[in-house]
Amino acid sequence: MNLSSIRNFSIIAHIDHGKSTLADRLLEKTNSMPKKKMAEEQVLDQMDLERERGITIKSHPVRMYYILNDREYELHLIDTPGHVDFSYEVSRSLAACEGALLVVDATQGIEAQTLANYNLALENGLVLIPVINKIDLPGSEIERVKMQLIDTLGFSEDEILLVSAKEGIGIDKLLEAIITRIPPPRGSTEKSLEALIFDAYFDSYRGVVVYTRIFNGSVRKGTKIMMMSNRGVYEVDEVGYFSFGLHPTETLDVGEVGYIIANIKNVKDAQVGDTITDADSPVEHPLPGFKRIKPMVFCGLFPQESNGYQDLRDSLEKLQLNDPALVFEPENSEALGPGFRCGFLGTLHMEIVEERLEREYGVKLVATAPNVVYKVYTKDGRLIEINNPSQFPYYSEVEKVEEPYVRVSIISPSEFIGPVMELCLGKRGVLIDMNYIDPIKVVFTYELPLSEVMFDFFDKLKSVTRGYASLDYEPIGFRESDLVKLDILVKGEPVDALSIIVHRDESEKRAREIVKKLRALIPRQLFEIPIQASVNGKIIARENIPPIKKNVLQKCYGGDVTRKKKLLEKQKEGKKRLKQIGQVEVPQEAFLAILKSE
C-alpha cells in the first residue's frame, strides 16, 4: 500500500475508560470484525486472563481497511492496557505509531494514567486526538471534562471528539479524524530493511513470532534478515498482518505493522526492542529501541517439585519474550532450593506472570512475598544492592540502608483531601505539591517510599476516597531509612524465603502479625512447631503450633474401605501442596502471608 494511505495509531487511556470497547466499534465500522465475534465485547482481549478479569493485559495490534472519500486506507490500530503495571506495553506500542487516541471517560475526567500516557505519547512525538467517551451515561460531565482537557493538557475545544463506544456514537467522525489528523508514516521501500521488534511470542511449532513495524524497506518470504543486536541471520518463512490471528501476505512494506516468522527457535535471538535489517545490506545503526525499564518489585519463584527448575527456566524465557517487562535471575534458597528472583513492574504484573506461567506453561510455583530493591552500605565501606531480603548482611555489618522512593501523583475529588493526606502521612509520605485540575478535582504530588506504595497503598487509597482516586508513580532514587531485616524461624531454623525488610518502628507489630498468620496457615504436624520472629538476633515474637495427637479412621469394615481410601487420598493431595522445609511442611500461602499488614 502507498505510504500516504497508511495510518498507525494506538488507543491510550486510564484503566477502564473504554479503549477496548472503542476498538470494537472501529473494527465493526471497518468490517474487520469476524462474524462469530460480533456478540463479544472487547474482542481484542482474547487472553483468558483478560476475559476473566475484564482488563487488557497485552497490547493488541489489528489491521483495518476503511474507505473515506472514495479512497481506501490501511489502518493499524493497537489497543493498549490502562493499568499502570502494564505501561511498558503502552510505550512499546507507541513506538510503532504516528498517532494516538487519548480516551477520557466522560464521567471520570482526567485520571492519573491519562496524564502518564499523555506524557508518554508526547515523548514519542505522536499526534494526539482527544476523545471523550461514555457520553451516553447519565452521569457524564462533558463540559467539565472538556475544560480539563483544554486547561490541563492544552488541547483546543474543536479538537475534542465526543463518542460513546458502547452506543456507537461519533465513530464515523473519529475515523475521519484518524485519517485526516494523524500523519502517514514516512520512509522508503528502496532503502535497506529497518524494522522494530515491539512484541513477540513463542510458538512451539514455528518458533518466535515477531511483532514489527517497518520503518524502511520491505520484507517477504525468503528475505535474509539480520538481528542487529547479535548479528543472527535468518531466512524469512512468512510475513503477514494481524486480524484476529495471523494473516499471511506477500510482503510487509515500509510503514506497515505486522509479523515475521523466520524459524527462530532460540528466544534470545529475537529481543523486543531490537532492529531487524537486511543481512546482505544491513543499515549502520539500529533504531533507538526502548528505554530499559527497571522492575519495581521482586519475588522469588520456585518450582513446587524439586526437579522443575529447567522447566521453569524455559517457561520464564518464553514468557519474557511476550512480556519484556519481566526480568529474572537464578536464585538459590536454602529453604526452597533453586529457583529465580524475578522483577516486575508492580504486584498486578507479578500476579499475572505467576498465573500465565501456571496456565500457559503448566508449571507449579511457590512464590515468595514481594519486596523492593535496597542499597545497603556496610561498615567496611561496601555498597550492596539487594533485591532479596536473604542477601541482607548481618546486622552488625550494616552502616546504613537506603530504599527507593517514588514521586506519586494522586488525582482525587477535592472532598477527600483530608483522608488522602492522612493516608500518605501514615506511609511516610512528604507532600510536594497540590493543584486543582478544576474546582472539584485535585492532583497531589507526594514523595513516598516505594515499598509503602507497592503493597496495599492503592487499596487503602481507593477505600478512603470511595473508589474515586487514581494513582501513578515514577522512581526518583534512593533515600536513607531505618530498615531492619525481620527473620522468621520455623522450628528453630531461620527460613530465608520468609524473611522481610521492614522499617524499625514497624518491626514489632509486623513480627507479631506474621507469626500469628503462620501459626494459622501451617498445618499441625506430629511434633510441636515453634514459630519465631527475630530482629538483629533478638526474638521479638513467638507462637507455637501444637502437635497432632490423634488422626485415625475409627471404623473400617468391608463397606468402608473405598470411602476411607478416598479420605486418605484427599489427605495426601493436601500434603502435596505443601513445601517441605527441613522437617516442616509449609503451604504456599505462608510465603505470601508475610506480605500484607493489617
Place this chain on the structure above:
Amino acid sequence: MKEIELYSNKNYIIESIYIGGGTPSIFPAEDIEEIINALSSSGEVKDDIEFTIEVNPGTIDREKLERYRALGINRVSIGVQTLRREELTTLGRIHTSEEALCSIQLAKDAGFTNINVDLIYGIPGQTLESWKDTLKRVLDLDITHISIYGLMYEPGTPLYKSLIRGEVSPIPEDTEVEMFNITQDILRDYSFFWYELSNYAREDYECRHNITYWEGKDYLGIGSSSHSLIENTRYSNTPNIEAYIEILSKNKTPRVWIEKLTPLERARELIMLGLRMKRGVSLSNIFNRTGVDVKEIFAKNIEKLISLGLVNYDGDRLTLTEYGRLLGNEVFVEFC
C-alpha cells in the same frame, strides 16, 4: 433372598456370617430364618462358623433372641454407644440406657456367650468420668468383645450439621487422647486386649468375620448398598432400595459399581487394612499374594515412619507402635 439365589451356583464356602447394617433385629425372626435357609442351600456352610447379628436396644425381646440362637446364630452385637441420656440425645439415638443394659442382659439370658457391645467416646458434653462410668458398667456385664470408636463427624449427618452451625462443640483433643488412654487401662483390668484399632476382645473372642476384612479376604455382601470383595475386585450394590428391588425382579445382579484392583492397589489396601491390626502385616505375605515388593517400593516411607516412631518393622512384619495407634492416618497416607 432373590439376590442370594443369584449366587447359588458359585459354591462359596461360608466361614462366617454377619447380619448387620441398619437394624436387622426389627424384623420378625421368621424373616431371618428364611435368609438363613437360602444361604445354606446356596453354599457350603462350615460347622463351626461365627454367626453374628446386630441388634439395637429396644428392638428385641427374650423370645426373639432365643429364636436366633435356635437358628444357629451364636454372636450378638449390640449398639449401646453410651449409657448417658444426654449423650444418647446428642448422638440422635432413640433408645435409653436402661434399654441398652437390658438388651445385654436379655442376650445373656437367652444363652448367648459371645456378645459384642459398640461404644462411642469423644461425644460433645462427655467427660472423663462419664466415659469411665459407661465403659465400666458395660464391662461389668461380662461381655466378650467390645468395639470402641472415637466420635467422627461425618459430613451429611445431623451431628455434622450441628457442628457446622456451632450448636455442639467437639471436645478438646487432649481430653479425647486422655479418654483413649484410660480406656486402655480399664480394658486391661478386665482382661480385654486390643487386636484392631477400634476392637478389643477377651482371649479367643476376636471377631473372625471382621478379621476377614482386615486380612483382605473375599466376602460377599447381600442387600441394598452392601459391598463385596471377590478375587481382587470390589463391588457395591445400589444404595437405592427401589432400584435394588427393580433390578432383582429382572433377575440381574444389583451391583452398580465395580473396582478392579491392580496388584499395587491391592498391596496398598492390604497394608492399610492389615496395619489396623495389632499383629500388623507381613510384607512377604503381601508379596506372595500380589507380587508387589512393598519393602522396595515404599522403602523411604517406611523409613520415615520408623524414624517418626509410628511403626515397628522386624524385617517382615510392619506394626503400629503404641504412639502410632492414635495416628493411624498419618501412617496409612504414606501407602495410598
